[in-house]
Amino acid sequence: MKAYRSSLLRFDTDSRQAIFDQDGLLVVGPDAEGRQRVVAAGDHAALAARFPDVPVEHLPGRIIAPGFVDLHIHFPQTDVIGSPAEGLLPWLENYTFPHESRYVEEAHASELAPVFVDELLRNGVTTALAFATSHPSSVEALFAEAQKRSLRLITGKVLQDRFSPDGVRDETEQSLIDTETLIRKWHGVDRLGYAITPRFAPTSTPEQLRGAGELAARYPEVWIQSHVAENLGEVEWVRQLFPEARSYLAVYDEYGLMRERAIYAHCIHFDDEDRALMRDRRTAAAVSPTSNLFLGSGFFDYASADRVGFGYGLASDVGGGTSFSPFHTMLAAYYVGREGQTKQGISLSPQELWWQHTAGGAAALGLAGTIGNLQPGCEADFVVLDPQATPMLARKTQAAENLDELLFAMIVLGDDRLVERSVISQAL
Structure with missing residues (x-):
């Protein structure tokens, strides 16, 4: 298994509302076929003790979101x-x-x-x-x-x-x-x-x-x-x-x-x-x-x-x-x-x-619970976003007072420069 620590965006499957952890932890690991899936996702302080031996990649200032x-x-x-x-x-x-x-x-x-x-x-x-x-x-x-x-x-x-x-x-x-x-x-x-x-x-x-x-x-x-x-x-x-x-x-x-x-x-x-x-x-x-x-x-x-x-x-x-x-x-x-x-x-x-x-x-696509989210069980496809990728984006995201303001700033001002990395769920 491997873990990633950063801000974390995912969705409640029933309400379609976003869930955002300012200091989040995403833990991924192989399923029975060796495909990497989300094992746990949530607040770092609440989850870290459950995975003491899992290596963590710390991504300060970044946001991990579903691919x-x-x-x-x-x-x-x-x-x-x-x-x-x-x-x-x-x-x-x-x-x-x-x-x-x-x-x-x-x-x-x-x-x-x-x-x-x-x-x-x-x-x-x-x-x-x-x-x-x-x-x-x-x-x-x-x-x-x-x-x-x-x-x-x-x-x-x-x-x-x-x-x-x-x-x-x-x-x-x-x-x-x-x-x-x-x-x-x-x-x-x-x-x-x-x-x-x-x-x-x-x-x-x-x-x-x-x-x-x-x-x-x-x-x-x-x-x-x-x-x-x-x-x-x-x-x-x-x-x-x-x-x-x-x-x-x-x-x-x-x-x-x-x-x-x-x-x-x-x-x-x-x-x-x-x-x-x-x-x-x-x-x-x-x-x-x-x-x-x-x-x-x-x-x-x-x-x-x-x-x-x-x-x-x-x-x-x-x-x-x-x-x-x-x-x-x-x-x-x-x-x-x-x-x-x-x-x-x-x-x-x-x-x-x-x-x-x-x-x-x-x-x-009929693939809810498989892709498009970072809830446990989903395939580990995600993007690492840098909300300071451009000067205007940095100014606007730093001034955001709530999640909607943060997401909308990225929608309006974002492009491929916002995407620092795309991570694909690969078979081990």
């Missing part, structure tokens, strides 16, 4: 960040698809995978649900790199057999064969998980969507990920392609693609029937505020999501999203909460924002 969970990010769009476009569909055509077409080359995918994982860890992200491309080589490269780093990562081959340019469009039957092959090879290996990944309903034929739903039924332990109701033009396109469907979201339900462990990015242009369907199917939303602001897609309606009661967590959505940084994402979510679809606006608390990007993301 961040990114619920929606695109591995092949690492180099697409900051590309200008008039909206979602032109952005896909002019930037995203040309970049993704290069991942047919195994060497290119293998070159970019370490860059992508480096950026995740540099920004404190220790779990990610990621899109690859339609090329199996992109999935192989990303899984291999994540396995080498012991990163908890979920990804999958994109399914898109229509309305896609040469180079990224796949073939219906082969795409499903490739998906099942990848599931059998990678799902459940070390800390890796597979996600069945239709790009979005318009770019999959009914046959491909049906096949994806059949795979989801055959492998209930894998995840599902896609996009829904991001952009009004996209919503209208779906209405034309699937005129019999009640809504865009209902298309996925019709094909068996809504269940627990299904994550849909954006979920902006919903009505209450859509929200109730998300709740009833135990499907969660990946809220992607920097992407939605950047592409002018709209605002996730937090108030209505809470009123109807479906789950959600935060996501960077790189490369439509503008940063790998969870601090940038949390700040953008604060802006979005202020606006909202209802125009009534809500003020998301710093603790709530932080919860959405850690324990809330874990709950959305």
Whole structure:
């Protein structure tokens, strides 16, 4: 076992409230499989006597917090960040698809995978649900790199057999064969998980969507990920392609693609029937505020999501999203909460924002109690934060009079410089 002494942030699993120990102790040790987990967490004075022989790494002035969970990010769009476009569909055509077409080359995918994982860890992200491309080589490269780093990562081959340019469009039957092959090879290996990944309903034929739903039924332990109701033009396109469907979201339900462990990015242009369907199917939303602001897609309606009661967590959505940084994402979510679809606006608390990007993301993935928190039994994924990493951050955090002021200062002023170290739960 090993212990870390510093300020310590974690969450009460029932109330979603943060627990903060100014002088805390985090004790980690191996489970039956040798994976490092949290053995104890709390006030140093209360815990230290229980672990007299455990070596302690003292980190004065630092804060240990749960590693961040990114619920929606695109591995092949690492180099697409900051590309200008008039909206979602032109952005896909002019930037995203040309970049993704290069991942047919195994060497290119293998070159970019370490860059992508480096950026995740540099920004404190220790779990990610990621899109690859339609090329199996992109999935192989990303899984291999994540396995080498012991990163908890979920990804999958994109399914898109229509309305896609040469180079990224796949073939219906082969795409499903490739998906099942990848599931059998990678799902459940070390800390890796597979996600069945239709790009979005318009770019999959009914046959491909049906096949994806059949795979989801055959492998209930894998995840599902896609996009829904991001952009009004996209919503209208779906209405034309699937005129019999009640809504865009209902298309996925019709094909068996809504269940627990299904994550849909954006979920902006919903009505209450859509929200109730998300709740009833135990499907969660990946809220992607920097992407939605950047592409002018709209605002996730937090108030209505809470009123109807479906789950959600935060996501960077790189490369439509503008940063790998969870601090940038949390700040953008604060802006979005202020606006909202209802125009009534809500003020998301710093603790709530932080919860959405850690324990809330874990709950959305069906991994509550495993990741996203530092309660006993959780895997020992955490970040070491330096609240004095920049002059302005130091001034503001030193002046904080309570936990909300401290957390909000880091949300507003933080970036990758705040993350001194990301620690991954590795097998001994």
